[in-house]
Amino acid sequence: MPHTVAALYQFVSLPDAAALQAPLQALCESLGIAGTLLLAEEGINGTVAGSAEAIDAFLAELRGPLLGGRLDNLECKLSTAEAPPFRRLKVKLKPEIVTFDGGRTDPTRGAGETVAPEDWNALMARPNLLLVDTRNAFEVALGTFEGAVDPGTRSFSEFRAYADGLDPAEQPEVALFCTGGIRCEKAGAYLKERGFAHVHLLKGGILKYLKTVPEAESRWRGDCFVFDERVALGHGLEERPEHEPEETR
Known part of the structure; x- marks a missing residue:
């Protein structure tokens, strides 16, 4: 069963x-x-x-x-x-439900505009949009959206350093995504605090996108890493058994 x-x-x-x-x-x-x-x-x-x-x-x-x-x-x-x-x-x-900055960033004060999976492709097509994958580099290596920037982080707390290098004047519109939504919500709140006026978040994360958007219309490439024994999921949230689980999990 x-x-x-x-x-x-x-x-x-x-x-x-x-x-x-x-x-x-x-x-x-x-x-x-x-x-x-x-x-x-x-x-x-x-x-x-x-x-x-x-x-x-x-x-x-x-x-x-x-x-x-x-x-x-x-x-x-x-x-x-x-x-x-x-x-x-x-x-x-825990001090935080996702480790970032000790709880100083509060998403309940505003983290950006959530975008439904059905509307995400249209958003990604906007000119001058900075599309950022807020996950860790080893997750990005398995799959990500076309045109997304990989900050190259080893842990989510390192995302602050990447965000601090962005200029709101040069990147007025930013779109963030992660596995289920929690990391991009915290990251979005941090960008809003730093003065970014237009921050977009993929509602429900990659998992909701893969479940909702037909593969023929999808701009996702690869598989989505998940932190359990399944290791990775594909379109329709199908298990991808070709990926080997980490020995430490």
Whole structure:
């Protein structure tokens, strides 16, 4: 039976993040869910897997009583895996839900304009648009959009140095993308703070684009790296077994 995989995140004020760790752990264990969830005062981020029924119940709790309705804007992408994509469950308390600058950048204050996958091709065709892949270099090596700039980062925290080298006067319009949306949302907020007026973000990330846009119309080239045992996904979120998993994962 295929496993349902849920990649989710939301930037939202969670001052009680520490108190939510144990209830989330207990909920996942009761549903037989594996994967990783990160909690911080700036929100929640993670990828988990289980039966379709278990994931439905888990998401209903997240969006409902468990967090008091605070995750009503939860960004979630669903896919499937033939084999269990995770070996265990980890619910961790962190300073940030995606490591960047210690939590100083706040996406809830504005991160840019989200663009639906159906409209992303038209945006990329605009002249003088700077299209930036906010992922790490090893991820970009597996696949990216035509014409995208690879900042060559080894970790997301290095993206700040790349962004600091950009001039809002020379690059008035920037489009950012990442796997599921969380990194480009944080990066977009950082660019907005630095004075970039026109920042665009791919809503739902590469995963939503690959699921939504037909391959014949796609401007994506290659495969999309994912941080689980599947390693990479292609158009339609099909598993790409030709990629070998890292020994450390």
